[in-house]
Amino acid sequence: MIDLQPSRFNLVLTPCQADFSELVTEFARQYFADQFTDYLLGENCLPHVTVCQFQGPTISKVLNRDISVELPDFSLGTDKDRIFQLKFDHFYLRSGRGQRASVAAATPNNAATCTVGLAVAINPALLELQQFYFEKLKQLGYTPLTLPEDYFPHLTLARLAGETIEMPNPVDFRHFFGSRDFSLGLALSNTAGVMLRRI
Numbered sequence: 001m002i003d004l005q006p007s008r009f010n011l012v013l014t015p016c017q018a019d020f021s022e023l024v025t026e027f028a029r030q031y032f033a034d035q036f037t038d039y040l041l042g043e044n045c046l047p048h049v050t051v052c053q054f055q056g057p058t059i060s061k062v063l064n065r066d067i068s069v070e071l072p073d074f075s076l077g078t079d080k081d082r083i084f085q086l087k088f089d090h091f092y093l094r095s096g097r098g099q100r101a102s103v104a105a106a107t108p109n110n111a112a113t114c115t116v117g118l119a120v121a122i123n124p125a126l127l128e129l130q131q132f133y134f135e136k137l138k139q140l141g142y143t144p145l146t147l148p149e150d151y152f153p154h155l156t157l158a159r160l161a162g163e164t165i166e167m168p169n170p171v172d173f174r175h176f177f178g179s180r181d182f183s184l185g186l187a188l189s190n191t192a193g194v195m196l197r198r199i
Contacts, residue, residue: 002044006059006188006196008145011133012048013084013182014198020180021047024118024157027176031168032158037113038192039159046195049086049120049155049182051130053145053189054137062188062199071186074140079129079184087179089121092154113161118176120153127151129184156193 015021028041041047056071095114120126130151137144187198 002038002040002042002194003190003192004044004196005190006063007191008053008059008189009056009142010048010053010187010189010193010195011051011184012187012195012198013051013086013184014046014048014187014195016083016181016183023175024155027168027173028157031166032116032160035160036158037161039115039156039194041157044194044196046187046197047155048187048195049153050146050193051126051184052133052137053193055143055145059188074137074142074186076184076186082184084126084129084182084184085179086123086126086153086182087121088118088155088176090119090177091173092117092119113159115156115159117154117156117158118173120155123153126153159192 015024024047025041032040039045056074062071093114093116127148130146130153131148134144134146134148185198187195189195
């Protein structure tokens with residue numbers, strides 16, 4: 001079940017093409033709807049690549065007021081209109097969640113959950129962007145939650161329960177591996193990393 005209560009801010013890259021968002025969402029729901037725990041792409045869980053999650057002003061204030069009032073010193077500047085081209089180059093499976101996740105698949109002897117998604121190909125510009133905003137958020141007195149040394153750019157499809165996972169046939173996700181345009185924005189997320197809405 002997805003928690004709809006926002007608890008943190010998320011600087012995100014979201015797909016510019018609606019058809020790609022629909023493609024990954026439909027894929028996730030087709031293959032993982034019966035196994036997901038707290039993360040499954042859909043109406044209340046939007047596809048994105050996180051740049052940096054952070055804690056800042058009280059969320060309730062942001063919901064009731066203009067974001068520029070609550071985050072007066074935070075600006076995306078020219079990055080707001082910048083298009084970032086990302087390429088996904090493999091399908092990943094990580095056991096656990098958050099900073100405890102590893103690249104090993106879940107087994108009876110480790111985590112009871114695992115995360116599946118699309119990994120972004122090595123992208124120096126994206127790594128520089130993440131480092132820049134991590135430092136900027138610290139300078140503004142906010143608490144960045146995505147550490148540069150742990151940064152793994154990806155698009156999560158679902159978080160699953162169970163000791164075994166029936167993975168799709170590789171031919172079913174061949175359409176994902178290519179360059180796609182993404183735009184930078186600010187969003188609200190829950191503690192599981194679900195992007196609930198842009199702000």
